[in-house]
Amino acid sequence: MYRKFLSVLTVLTVFVALFMFSTTNSVNAKSTYKRVSISNVRSTAYHNKSNSGAAYNQSHSRCAFLLKSHPHTSWYVTKKETLRHNRANAVYFYVRSGNKKYSGWVWQQYLTKGGAPFWIKSTHAAAIDVNTGKFLYNKSATAKVPVASTIKLLTIYNVLQKVHSKKYSWNSIVNTSGSGLYNMSRSYACGGFVLKHGVRYTVKQLYQAALIDSSNAAVIALGRWVSGSNVKQVQRMRSQLNSWGLRGNYIVSVSGLDNGDLNGYGYRYPGSSAYAQNTISAHDMAVVARNLLNKYPEVNQTTKINNLKVHGQWVHNVNTTLPGRKYNVRSLYINGLKNGYTPRAGYCLIGSSQKPGHHKLITVVIHDDDMSSDTTALMTHVYKYHSLKN
Missing domain, CATH: 3.40.710.10 (DD-peptidase/beta-lactamase superfamily)
Structure with missing residues (x-):
């Protein structure tokens, strides 16, 4: 009987811990990024500065795609937003590929102005x-x-x-x-x-x-x-x-x-x-x-x-x-x-x-x-x- 009680108590403890962790993470996710401003900008071409970084949805709760998966893509920026994160501001661009298949918010430091150099797979x-x-x-x-x-x-x-x-x-x-x-x-x-x-x-x-x-x-x-x-x-x-x-x-x-x-x-x-x-x-x-x-x-x-x-x-x-x-x-x-x-x-x-x-x-x-x-x-x-x- 005592062992059964301990087993039930252990399960309840784990459940409560997971619930609290989930709740805390949810709160942190909501409070991690706070919008300071957002504006439309004239469509401008950018390309990857390196293979680092990713694009996210607007709430930054989900990764849309990794930039390294699109090394030769030109991204067209149409929006800019400033987000506050850990007491510092950061500028993010809303980007879309030329074929409109991929889009998301990317930290500006991962991009450089100008279309991607022309590239084809052919050897x-x-x-x-x-x-x-x-x-x-x-x-x-x-x-x-x-x-x-x-x-x-x-x-x-x-x-x-x-x-x-x-x-x-x-x-x-x-x-x-x-x-x-x-x-x-x-x-x-x-x-x-x-x-x-x-x-x-x-x-x-x-x-x-x-x-x-x-x-x-x-x-x-x-x-x-x-x-x-x-x-x-x-x-x-x-x-x-x-x-x-x-x-x-x-x-x-x-x-x-x-x-x-x-x-x-x-x-x-x-x-x-x-x-x-x-x-x-x-x-x-x-x-x-x-x-x-x-x-x-x-x-x-x-x-x-x-x-x-x-x-x-x-x-x-x-x-x-x-x-x-x-x-x-x-x-x-x-x-x-x-x-x-x-x-x-x-x-x-x-x-x-x-x-x-x-x-x-x-x-x-x-x-x-x-x-x-x-x-x-x-x-x-x-x-x-x-x-x-x-």
Whole structure:
């Protein structure tokens, strides 16, 4: 009986202690911050001074978010309040992110005036004015890195050269024979547009499959049509880069696949290592894209297509910045250009746009998990801070 009494007494003591602690904390929370003044201010951009601090609700009883979780965000201040805390006054700003998803009260000492420096996740990036050739943005743009399927633009350039020579036409038949191409086109990892035995494909059809569907088999077949063999097309790609003054690049693959993927299909470049891959810079890919659009602007008539039926098969564009897609920004007038992905290159996107009355713009982002949103952010940034008007 005595033990039971002690147990009940202990429980009651703990309960009373917790209640008093809770009540005391509640009183302290209410009395910790006392408003001295509050006023509206003209909307002004600020950014984080460091990774310290947090934003709170107005009563300062709940943390809204940590500033370190938003290191590259511009905060727009619209209100200012002075609070009294521990016999001292402190000024707090009411901030809101540009996309209006995050807001709260932040101690002014955690912020510094001015918008956050422009930042994108891309490891390597570039932007170029197509009309003038002037680079408008660079981020580690000269490093030689894998670029996945964006390299297909080189072979597309060569295809257009041959078609425009007038010795051949879009209706010319391309030889797609060989088990390597057929098997590749059916591969889960490397396929897409399926090549069928006994079917004759035109240059136009494979050009559409290569640009819209990023078909590896289609672009390899086109390369063989241009140069006579896969090896000779790789050599042509190298020569083409050198003719534009783009040196120090390493090209072994027409499609952008590395040898780890090509080994099983017979398209490994002779003398290259088992896992060799193309390496070229974001800067040089911007120049490749610029030369393509300058000489053959009609390429955008194909790169802007979301879905198309080609020889009885639907091909689908994975570029989600195009009109009607998730990451499109209507005011940017995006019309291409080429996506790419391999595990080592990451997500890559060469974007193209032309606002009415402006020069054409090309952006390149490489190894970027946010390639679509970063592409539109980079385009928006360039149009805002550089004059591209005709």
